[in-house]
Amino acid sequence: MLKSMTGFGRGEFLDSDHRIIVEIKAVNHRYNDIVIRMPKNMGSLEDKIRRRVANTLLRGRIDIFITMEEYSQKKRMVRVDKELAIAYHNALRDLAALFSVPLSDNIHQLAKYPDVVRVEDAAEDTAQLWPKLEAAIEIAVDHLMTMRLAEGASIFQDLSARLDKLTGCIQQIEERAPQVLVEYREKLLARLQDLLAAVNAEPDESRLFQEAALFADRSNFTEELVRLSSHLDQFRSALAADEAVGRKLDFIIQEINRETNTIASKANDFTVANIVVEIKSEIEKVREQIQNIE
Numbered sequence: 001m002l003k004s005m006t007g008f009g010r011g012e013f014l015d016s017d018h019r020i021i022v023e024i025k026a027v028n029h030r031y032n033d034i035v036i037r038m039p040k041n042m043g044s045l046e047d048k049i050r051r052r053v054a055n056t057l058l059r060g061r062i063d064i065f066i067t068m069e070e071y072s073q074k075k076r077m078v079r080v081d082k083e084l085a086i087a088y089h090n091a092l093r094d095l096a097a098l099f100s101v102p103l104s105d106n107i108h109q110l111a112k113y114p115d116v117v118r119v120e121d122a123a124e125d126t127a128q129l130w131p132k133l134e135a136a137i138e139i140a141v142d143h144l145m146t147m148r149l150a151e152g153a154s155i156f157q158d159l160s161a162r163l164d165k166l167t168g169c170i171q172q173i174e175e176r177a178p179q180v181l182v183e184y185r186e187k188l189l190a191r192l193q194d195l196l197a198a199v200n201a202e203p204d205e206s207r208l209f210q211e212a213a214l215f216a217d218r219s220n221f222t223e224e225l226v227r228l229s230s231h232l233d234q235f236r237s238a239l240a241a242d243e244a245v246g247r248k249l250d251f252i253i254q255e256i257n258r259e260t261n262t263i264a265s266k267a268n269d270f271t272v273a274n275i276v277v278e279i280k281s282e283i284e285k286v287r288e289q290i291q292n293i294e
Contacts, residue, residue, distance in 0.1 A: 002239060003294040004151035005029070005060035005246070011139030013132045019069040022136040024053070024144050028292055029061035038066035044126050045133060052134060056141050058244045059294045066133070079118045088113050148294070155289050156239060162282050162289075163232055166256075169279045170228055173263065173272055177221070180269045221266045228259045246293035253290060257283050 005028045013020045034050050034057075053062060088110060096103040111117045235252050238245045260283065264276040 001149055001242060002152035002156045003145075003148045003244070004155060004292050005148070005294050006151065006292060007144040007147035009140040009142065009144030009147070011136040011141070011143065013136040013139075015132065017070065017072040018129070018132055019071070020133055020136045021067045022133070022140040023065040024057075024137075024140045025063045025065075026057060026060045026144060026148070029059065032057070032059050032062070034062045034064065036064045036066070038064075039068050042066065042068070042126070042129070042133070045130055048130060049133070049137065052137055053141060056145065057294075059246060066136075077119070081116055081118070085110060085113075085116045088116065152293070155293060159239060159286060159289055160236075162286050163236060166279060166282055167229075167232060169275050169282075170225060170232070172275050173221075173267075174225055176269070176271055176275075177225075180267065180272065183269075221263045224259045224263045224266070228256060228263075231256045231259065244294045246290060249290045249293060250287075253283060253287050 005026060007026050009024045011022045032054060034053060036046055036049055038046075038049075049064065049066075053064065092110075093103050231252055235249060235256070238248050238252065257280070260276055260279050264273060267273065267276070
């Protein structure tokens with residue numbers, strides 16, 4: 001089914017130890033750009049988070065916000081910087097020798113010096129944390145995908161209606177094409193008759209047919225109409241595909257626009273020109289919608 005690139009999803013995991021909240025916001029983007037904001041102690045899980053989200057969200061600017069509350073008592077560790085303690089002790093011994101005073105070996109006093117003894121939180125066990133985080137991510141992604149699919153269905157309906165309108169415009173041009181040559185021949189004959197009447201001369205029928213034939217060759221846009229119809233069929237098939245089709249649709253609409261421009265330059269007809277203006281207006285509306293398709 002057709003998917004929009006915009007959406008929002010929120011997922012939450014809660015147990016006796018943690019509360020993890022994942023919020024994912026997605027907007028239009030040419031590529032798959034994932035930005036993650038999360039607590040530092042989850043840093044080692046970034047690649048897993050990125051792969052999990054990229055497996056489902058194939059295109060768009062995707063911002064992931066992760067917050068975590070810990071309810072269990074944190075484990076703490078006391079670390080001693082032995083090299084720093086030795087350096088302090090050696091410095092104190094040098095001072096004692098310099099001033100000829102006895103050196104105190106009070107360990108408690110030495111431990112009070114900066115950074116000799118540090119209390120640190122134990123590292124988070126990311127192996128146990130990942131299943132909880134993944135559960136919250138899956139909920140958030142599911143909610144976001146629901147929104148993307150709903151918007152994608154709306155876009156599908158709009159694009160289908162515009163394709164029907166484009167098809168109708170092409171049919172109008174096909175019906176008008178034979179009359180373009182007839183009217184040109186009539187206008188050419190009328191002009192020649194007016195000019196020749198002024199000098200009492202007869203029109204050269206062979207020359208008239210030659211000019212009409214040249215015009216017909218220059219203004220023949222049958223191939224463009226065939227290709228245009230083919231592109232619209234390809235567009236419809238892509239819309240029905242169960243995959244990311246945004247880039248493919250963007251390419252097809254460029255080709256549709258190219259064929260339309262060629263028809264406009266060849267037709268040299270007011271009626272066809274007006275129909276082409278309507279086609280180009282619809283193409284721009286289709287192009288705007290495509291920018292939001294995954």
